[in-house]
Amino acid sequence: MDHQTDGGSALTNITLELETIKLVINPAAGASISSLMIKETQGSWAPVLRTMTQGSRSADDAGSFVMLPWTNRIKDARFIFQDKDFHLRSNAPDNSAIHGIARDLPWTIADRSPITARLVFDSRIFDPDSINYPFRFGAVERFEIGPRSVEIDLSITNLDDRPIPVGCGHHPYISRQLFSDADDLRITLDVAGRYPTKGCIPIGDPVDDPICARLRAGDRLGELELDDVFAGFGGKAIFDWAASNVRMTMSCSDNLNHVVIYTPKDQSDRPAGFVCVEPTSMVNDGFNRHARGKTGTGVMILEPNQTMRTQLTLAFSRCTP
Numbered sequence: 001m002d003h004q005t006d007g008g009s010a011l012t013n014i015t016l017e018l019e020t021i022k023l024v025i026n027p028a029a030g031a032s033i034s035s036l037m038i039k040e041t042q043g044s045w046a047p048v049l050r051t052m053t054q055g056s057r058s059a060d061d062a063g064s065f066v067m068l069p070w071t072n073r074i075k076d077a078r079f080i081f082q083d084k085d086f087h088l089r090s091n092a093p094d095n096s097a098i099h100g101i102a103r104d105l106p107w108t109i110a111d112r113s114p115i116t117a118r119l120v121f122d123s124r125i126f127d128p129d130s131i132n133y134p135f136r137f138g139a140v141e142r143f144e145i146g147p148r149s150v151e152i153d154l155s156i157t158n159l160d161d162r163p164i165p166v167g168c169g170h171h172p173y174i175s176r177q178l179f180s181d182a183d184d185l186r187i188t189l190d191v192a193g194r195y196p197t198k199g200c201i202p203i204g205d206p207v208d209d210p211i212c213a214r215l216r217a218g219d220r221l222g223e224l225e226l227d228d229v230f231a232g233f234g235g236k237a238i239f240d241w242a243a244s245n246v247r248m249t250m251s252c253s254d255n256l257n258h259v260v261i262y263t264p265k266d267q268s269d270r271p272a273g274f275v276c277v278e279p280t281s282m283v284n285d286g287f288n289r290h291a292r293g294k295t296g297t298g299v300m301i302l303e304p305n306q307t308m309r310t311q312l313t314l315a316f317s318r319c320t321p
Helices: 210-217 286-291
Strands: 014-018 021-026 032-039 045-047 064-067 078-081 084-087 108-112 116-122 137-146 149-158 164-166 169-175 186-189 227-231 236-241 246-252 258-262 274-280 300-302 307-317
Touching: 014 108, 014 116, 014 137, 021 137, 021 149, 078 286, 149 164, 149 300, 186 210, 186 274, 210 227, 236 274, 246 274, 300 307
Parallel strands: none
Antiparallel strands: 014 021, 021 032, 032 045, 032 064, 064 169, 078 084, 108 116, 116 137, 137 149, 149 307, 164 300, 169 274, 186 236, 227 258, 236 246, 246 307, 258 274
């Protein structure tokens, strides 16, 4: 059985496995998902998420990583909260602070079974120089697998003695093909509007547009290239790999009501082998939008000892006509 050793300083992967599903978690890389595989009736396995490079401790290589205590970008790595100006370290080429900090540090294994694992994060135990956030906080992530499902509970708690702004979410890299190279992934999800952006930072309010209509209709992704944030996410996304006869339904708690969709190209200018559909509680640069009095940012202000809880479920079935 994979296990934690040396009080969290040396962490090996956790494997949760049933006959038809296998989930591997990397505690050392921010409690990221190293891989998620499903098995077809003939006995072969296919990666639902991209597979993390063996031995990697970087969440940049993960199949999915968590984003907290903020999601996606904070413009120029600075934000205003309660009339105070806070400066973060930039960790992106555009000088933004991206994807939070919890993905970049090891988590502690609290408990586990053959089908469950619970990991915890406490910012207070780290060197302050490694915590790129001015407030103290904790987080808990719990995984549970079933024969055809994965459930992920993610929460964040204010461990400071003052209010703190927070957001959280997931950043999965979803495979375009499963068992068949003929798969042409279709994604169906309900969104109300897409934010106009500059460098992935919103510069206006969300607008319903043809891209939103295309997502609601469940058209194939094809050559569509996106790196956009959408408002009014209804909490459910359906992924169809028709040639493999597999459907995945992503169901989210109500507070994960934004979604970022990223469909990059590879070096040959062809669609990459994965797409990202990232359910989040807040919009990109949400802390600054909130400071400017914008509504609908999704930013949560937690009082001391208050907790925000979220839930994500991935359920697998056969495609329906």
